[in-house]
Structure formats: C-alpha cells, structure tokens
Amino acid sequence: MCRILAYLGEPLPAQNLLFDTDNSLVRQSYSPRMMNTFLNLAGFGMKAWDPASLRPEDPFSYRATTLPSFDRNLGFLSSKLAPTCLVAHVRGVTYSDEAVVADTNLHPFQFAGARVALTHNGHLRQFPRMRYTLVEHVRPELAQRIEGTTDSEWIYALVMSQLDDPYGVPETRELADATAQALRILRSVRAANGIDTSSPVNLCLSTGRALVATRFSFDYGWYPPEDEMLETDLPFVSLWYAIGGEYAQHNGGWQMTAGDPPRSVIIASEPLTIDHSSWLEVPEYSMLTAELTPSGLEFETRDLDV
Amino acid sequence: MSDGATAGFLSTVPLLEGRNESDIADLARVLRRRTVPAGETLWHQGQEARELLLIVEGAVAASLHAPGGQVVEIGRAGPGEMVGEIALLDGGGHTMSVQATEQATVLALGKADFAALLARQDPATFSLKRRLAALFTARHREQLRHLAGSLGGDEADLAGEDAARTFAELDYCGPPDSRYLRRMATFHDFDPAALWGFLTSGRYARCPPGRTLLAEGAPSTACYLTINGAVEKVLIRRDGRIRVGLAGPGKAFGYEPLIDGLPSPVTAITRERSLLLVLPRGPFEQLFHREDAISRVFLDVIQRDLVATLRQSLRPHARLAASV
Structure with a gap:
C-alpha cells in the first residue's frame, strides 16, 4: 500500500515535508504508523510547483524506483526547493509474480502537456477484468498516453477524460466534479463486470494552484476470504489534513500555526508528526478541495456520494 | 494516605x-x-x-x-x-x-x-468490565450531547420510520466464511471455541445501503456487529447532520440502550450493503451478564468498541472546534 502527501500554501522547503518531521513522508515509507502490514517499496515520485522557477506553471518532476530513505539525490533536491504546491507519493506493491516495479508506474501521473497531476493510495481489485470496459470511457488520445501497468494511471486518464479541456487548467470545481464523475464511472464499470470487493481510492490531484483529494472506497468491508490484502484493507485507508497559517517549528515540534483565513494546507496518508493534535482526520467517503486565491486559501469538505 | x-x-x-x-x-x-x-x-x-x-x-x-x-x-x-x-x-x-x-x-x-x-476471570472482574461498559456508554452519550448542541435544532423524526420495521424485515442468512472471520483483527486475541460460541449467539442478516437500522431517541431492540460493509452512526437535525462514527468490519453498534436502558444516542444507517451479526436483547443480556469464556469474549468486544467509539467521537469535536 502507498503513502501520499500534498501541500498547498506559503513557500515551504520540501525537506520539511519529506524528511524533517518525526513522521515525515520518507519515515512513513519504512515505518508507517497507520498500516497493518508492511510496505513493499516500489519507488518514490513528486511534483513541486515553485512560482520563482522557470515556467512556474510546470512543476519540478522527480521519480525514482530507489527507496526514498536511501535516495541522496532526493535529499539534496528537497533541501533546495521551496514550493507553494507539492504532491508526493511513495509506491508500495504487494509481492506477486505480476507486479512491475518500473519508472512508468510511479506517481504522480501527469501526461505531457497536461496541467493536472494525480497520486493514488489504494487499489482497484480485479482491475484486469475491468480495464477493457474502462477504455470506452477514456478519450482515445489519452488512452494512448498510458505507459505503465497500474490501475492508478487509468484512473488518471479517466479523470482527465471528464474535463472539457484535458490540457487546460481546470477550475477547482470542474476538477472536483470530474473526479466524482470518474468514481461514478468506475462504480458502474465494476458493477458491469461483477466486481464487488473493497477497493480503496484515496486520490490527490493538483494543478499547482488547487488540490482535490478523496478518502473513498468502493464496497468497503467486502473481501474474498483468502485475500492477501485483507488485513491492510480492513480499516478504512487513512487520510489526514492540517490547515492554518504556515507549517513551522514551534516549541521544538512541527505544527501548522493558526491562520484566519488559512494560507496553507497539508493532506497526507498519516499526520507528519506523532503528535496529532494539530491534524484532523478526513471523514470517510469525502472530498476535500483547496485553492490558493488572492485573499487566502479556500477550503471545503463535502460528502462524496457516488 | x-x-x-x-x-x-x-x-x-x-x-x-x-x-x-x-x-x-x-x-x-x-x-x-x-x-x-x-x-x-x-x-x-x-x-x-x-x-x-x-x-x-x-x-x-x-x-x-x-x-x-x-x-x-x-x-x-x-x-x-x-x-x-x-x-x-x-x-x-x-x-x-x-x-x-x-x-x-x-x-x-x-x-x-x-x-x-x-x-482475571473472577466474578469481580466480569463486574468491573460491565461497569466500565456502563461508564464509557455514559461518557459517549455526554460527548454526543455536546455535538448535538453544536448542530442546534430538533432531532429529525426518524423514530417511527425504518428502524421500527427493520428488525422484523431483515434478510436473514447463513454465517459468513469462517476463514474470513478468523482474519478479522477484532477477533485475533480470542480463544477459537469461545469466539465461535459468541459468533453463533445471534443471527446473520444482509442489509442494502441506505437502510436505517436504529433511530436516535428510539429504543433499540438489538445490538449489531458489522461483519462486512459499513454502517454510519449519525446525528441528524433539521439544519444538518454529523457523522460520529463508521462501523466497518468488526465494529459493533446499537448496544448502548441495551447497557443503560436509555434510547439510542445515534441514528445508524447502512452506508454500504452490509452483512451483520444481530444480537437481540435476550441473547445480548445473557452474554453481557454471564460469567464464562464466551461472555468474556463478548465483554472484550464491547469494551474495545466503546473505547474506539470514544476516540472516533472526538474527531467531529475537533473539526467543529477548528471550524474547517
């Protein structure tokens, strides 16, 4: 199972999010606190938007199949980046003869020329059975761009196919609606193929100015008795957020300072600190949207009834 | 001293x-x-x-x-x-x-x-566990009162709706695959014979999504344990609704009224199609008050659930306090 992290707000060194805290994303990659089974690490990826960089609308991109905890290049880079938006992902795969550990399977996914990136924590059970029905719902030019073997990249292509212009910058509302619509299509395709087992779909999408995240599962609580992921999936896959002024060290610990209106938000599979008191759990079956505006950060939580 | x-x-x-x-x-x-x-x-x-x-x-x-x-x-x-x-x-x-x-x-x-x-497994320890269950139930009710106060308005009138009919209309079925039950974290620590005794104390029932199983303010006729699927525990007022918990696999609900005799503190609605173990009042009271290995399993399941419920109920408190 994977771990995801997204940040939007004041410029913040990526190193603070990835390495510095006592439950940072890189620490979660080898010592997660909210998973019942261990990770089989298959790589790390991130997109980071920095308004001071060349072509600020394009993010820095980094993907490597090496373990992030031993990746010195990632350490060097993250100490020099202070993005206003970052989406990062640690990929975990269950051992199987069919698992493919490859650069093309690493998140975040972002087709060349597209302005939306996506990460996914979860898995669509029996995905090979539904893949070819899904093709009908994906724009052919986007389907052709799928390079890897993951369900996550197909989810990305499906969400992008719901946008009016897959290569433009969608309004936050349009991106949220496209995500919800993609989940509806997945539900109908699963039903058409007789797939009715638990499939978590925690997504995080970003344009660099906005984030859309889901904490969701299809058929939560239903598993084949011999399923190897059962112990991992029995609890609803976790997702947390911290919102406020800025993420900073305070009295020796990292926390989000108060901010009214808020200026920064972090969304992550697990709180980045062992002390959870400045974090809130995302309600199950819900969607978060956050957008940077001239007056601050606009943030909304809503029930995801798809 | x-x-x-x-x-x-x-x-x-x-x-x-x-x-x-x-x-x-x-x-x-x-x-x-x-x-x-x-x-x-x-x-x-x-x-x-x-x-x-x-x-x-x-x-x-x-x-x-x-x-x-x-x-x-x-x-x-x-x-x-x-x-x-x-x-x-x-x-x-x-x-x-x-x-x-x-x-x-x-x-x-x-x-x-x-x-x-x-x-320990003496009568005083069984009694302590029952008192802890009553204490946690009272605390849970207190937490929910705080939350309901923040919603304002009257309770939605659900008491006369589905809940009264549901118990009689449940789609009863056979027990689930025992290989699955053995892998549920809720039951890992239990002696297999005692666990089996507990799991065969009630009846199994299937429920579609969106079915109201309990209504806030109404008496409860049974305790439920989710085997598959998920059930939302919510407070509903005319001006809004707060989810105070989600009972997924291995989580119980509906036991508070059977412990303290008061009406249900929440409304429980299936979010997913669900398979439930249904323990009507009679079997519940036997398990709750007996002092044998099966009751020990049962009291531990209820205690764990109440502890998790108390933690879970703090989530909406924190969200309301943060106003985000």
Missing part, C-alpha cells in the same frame, strides 16, 4: 463495587497517591499513557486541543471518578489533556497493574 485509608476510599468507588476486601487491599498497595496543585497539567493530549488516575479529592478537566490552537473542554471528573483509562486500554496516546481545576488528591494505577486487574 495509609493503605487502610486508600482501601477505605476504594470501597466507595462505584467502579470497584463487588470487589472483596482482599482484592481492595491488593489494589491499595499498588496505587500511588499524589497531590496535584490547581492548574497543573497531569498529561498532554497525544502523550504516551503510563497510568490512570482515580480522583480522591478535588477536580480535573479534560480538554481537546484542536488545530489552530483551539481548546475545548469536553468533561470534568471529581471524587470517585477516573481519567486516563482509554489510552491504557487501546495503547494509543492520551485522547485529551487533563488539568487540575483545583487542588486534587489522586491515586495512580500503572499500566501493568490495570492490565492485570482486567485479565
């Missing part, structure tokens, strides 16, 4: 009613007495739990720290009451910060001694 005086105090603590003199004397020897000045913080939210406290004199307040520096007082405890046991029972950090509101005398019971107290 001498051991004798401590024992004298312990014999007045409702939670320990039924313990014999020798038990009380043993407990008195392992408790550590402390005097705490007004304003002192006994522990911070999230801090690792090492002990629980019985209040002898004075009072303490439990507060929830929410993002943005907001602090909400959730409850107070006075003489004869206990704080800190939730984190000892589930191994998580303290759910709230606790501070003395006036000078207080407390008796501290360490983690290992509390575990030993609950591990």
Whole structure:
C-alpha cells in the first residue's frame, strides 16, 4: 500500500515535508504508523510547483524506483526547493509474480502537456477484468498516453477524460466534479463486470494552484476470504489534513500555526508528526478541495456520494 | 494516605463495587497517591499513557486541543471518578489533556497493574468490565450531547420510520466464511471455541445501503456487529447532520440502550450493503451478564468498541472546534 502527501500554501522547503518531521513522508515509507502490514517499496515520485522557477506553471518532476530513505539525490533536491504546491507519493506493491516495479508506474501521473497531476493510495481489485470496459470511457488520445501497468494511471486518464479541456487548467470545481464523475464511472464499470470487493481510492490531484483529494472506497468491508490484502484493507485507508497559517517549528515540534483565513494546507496518508493534535482526520467517503486565491486559501469538505 | 485509608476510599468507588476486601487491599498497595496543585497539567493530549488516575479529592478537566490552537473542554471528573483509562486500554496516546481545576488528591494505577486487574476471570472482574461498559456508554452519550448542541435544532423524526420495521424485515442468512472471520483483527486475541460460541449467539442478516437500522431517541431492540460493509452512526437535525462514527468490519453498534436502558444516542444507517451479526436483547443480556469464556469474549468486544467509539467521537469535536 502507498503513502501520499500534498501541500498547498506559503513557500515551504520540501525537506520539511519529506524528511524533517518525526513522521515525515520518507519515515512513513519504512515505518508507517497507520498500516497493518508492511510496505513493499516500489519507488518514490513528486511534483513541486515553485512560482520563482522557470515556467512556474510546470512543476519540478522527480521519480525514482530507489527507496526514498536511501535516495541522496532526493535529499539534496528537497533541501533546495521551496514550493507553494507539492504532491508526493511513495509506491508500495504487494509481492506477486505480476507486479512491475518500473519508472512508468510511479506517481504522480501527469501526461505531457497536461496541467493536472494525480497520486493514488489504494487499489482497484480485479482491475484486469475491468480495464477493457474502462477504455470506452477514456478519450482515445489519452488512452494512448498510458505507459505503465497500474490501475492508478487509468484512473488518471479517466479523470482527465471528464474535463472539457484535458490540457487546460481546470477550475477547482470542474476538477472536483470530474473526479466524482470518474468514481461514478468506475462504480458502474465494476458493477458491469461483477466486481464487488473493497477497493480503496484515496486520490490527490493538483494543478499547482488547487488540490482535490478523496478518502473513498468502493464496497468497503467486502473481501474474498483468502485475500492477501485483507488485513491492510480492513480499516478504512487513512487520510489526514492540517490547515492554518504556515507549517513551522514551534516549541521544538512541527505544527501548522493558526491562520484566519488559512494560507496553507497539508493532506497526507498519516499526520507528519506523532503528535496529532494539530491534524484532523478526513471523514470517510469525502472530498476535500483547496485553492490558493488572492485573499487566502479556500477550503471545503463535502460528502462524496457516488 | 495509609493503605487502610486508600482501601477505605476504594470501597466507595462505584467502579470497584463487588470487589472483596482482599482484592481492595491488593489494589491499595499498588496505587500511588499524589497531590496535584490547581492548574497543573497531569498529561498532554497525544502523550504516551503510563497510568490512570482515580480522583480522591478535588477536580480535573479534560480538554481537546484542536488545530489552530483551539481548546475545548469536553468533561470534568471529581471524587470517585477516573481519567486516563482509554489510552491504557487501546495503547494509543492520551485522547485529551487533563488539568487540575483545583487542588486534587489522586491515586495512580500503572499500566501493568490495570492490565492485570482486567485479565482475571473472577466474578469481580466480569463486574468491573460491565461497569466500565456502563461508564464509557455514559461518557459517549455526554460527548454526543455536546455535538448535538453544536448542530442546534430538533432531532429529525426518524423514530417511527425504518428502524421500527427493520428488525422484523431483515434478510436473514447463513454465517459468513469462517476463514474470513478468523482474519478479522477484532477477533485475533480470542480463544477459537469461545469466539465461535459468541459468533453463533445471534443471527446473520444482509442489509442494502441506505437502510436505517436504529433511530436516535428510539429504543433499540438489538445490538449489531458489522461483519462486512459499513454502517454510519449519525446525528441528524433539521439544519444538518454529523457523522460520529463508521462501523466497518468488526465494529459493533446499537448496544448502548441495551447497557443503560436509555434510547439510542445515534441514528445508524447502512452506508454500504452490509452483512451483520444481530444480537437481540435476550441473547445480548445473557452474554453481557454471564460469567464464562464466551461472555468474556463478548465483554472484550464491547469494551474495545466503546473505547474506539470514544476516540472516533472526538474527531467531529475537533473539526467543529477548528471550524474547517
């Protein structure tokens, strides 16, 4: 199972999010606190938007199949980046003869020329059975761009196919609606193929100015008795957020300072600190949207009834 | 405070009613007495739990720290009451910060001694577990009252709707695959024979999504354990609705009215199609009041569920306090 992290707000060194805290994303990659089974690490990826960089609308991109905890290049880079938006992902795969550990399977996914990136924590059970029905719902030019073997990249292509212009910058509302619509299509395709087992779909999408995240599962609580992921999936896959002024060290610990209106938000599979008191759990079956505006950060939580 | 005086105090603590003199004397020897000045913080939210406290004199307040520096007082405890046991029972950090509101005398019971107290299989321990269940139920109701107050308005009138019909109309079916049941974390620690006894004490039923199984304010006729699927526990008012918990696989609901005789504190609605173990009032009361291996499993399931429920109910408190 994977771990995801997204940040939007004041410029913040990526190193603070990835390495510095006592439950940072890189620490979660080898010592997660909210998973019942261990990770089989298959790589790390991130997109980071920095308004001071060349072509600020394009993010820095980094993907490597090496373990992030031993990746010195990632350490060097993250100490020099202070993005206003970052989406990062640690990929975990269950051992199987069919698992493919490859650069093309690493998140975040972002087709060349597209302005939306996506990460996914979860898995669509029996995905090979539904893949070819899904093709009908994906724009052919986007389907052709799928390079890897993951369900996550197909989810990305499906969400992008719901946008009016897959290569433009969608309004936050349009991106949220496209995500919800993609989940509806997945539900109908699963039903058409007789797939009715638990499939978590925690997504995080970003344009660099906005984030859309889901904490969701299809058929939560239903598993084949011999399923190897059962112990991992029995609890609803976790997702947390911290919102406020800025993420900073305070009295020796990292926390989000108060901010009214808020200026920064972090969304992550697990709180980045062992002390959870400045974090809130995302309600199950819900969607978060956050957008940077001239007056601050606009943030909304809503029930995801798809 | 001498051991004798401590024992004298312990014999007045409702939670320990039924313990014999020798038990009380043993407990008195392992408790550590402390005097705490007004304003002192006994522990911070999230801090690792090492002990629980019985209040002898004075009072303490439990507060929830929410993002943005907001602090909400959730409850107070006075003489004869206990704080800190939730984190000892589930191994998580303290759910709230606790501070003395006036000078207080407390008796501290360490983690290992509390575990030993609950591990026994004598009648007094069964009684203690039942009293803990009643205490946690009362606390849960108090938390929910706070939340309902923040929603305002009257309860939605669901009492006469689905809930009354549901019990009679459930689609009863055979038991689930035992290979699946054995892998559920809720049951890992239990003796297989006793677990089987518990799992065959009720009937299994399928339920479609969107079915109201319990209505807030109405009496409950059964306790339910989710085997597959998920059930939302919600407070519904005319102006809004708060989800206070999600009962996924291995989680129970509907037991509060069967423990304290009061109406259901929440409305329970299936979010997913669900397979439920249904324990009507009769079998529930037998399991709750008997003192054998099967009842031990049952009381532990209920206790774990109440502890998890108390933690889960703090999530909407924190969100409301943070107003995000």
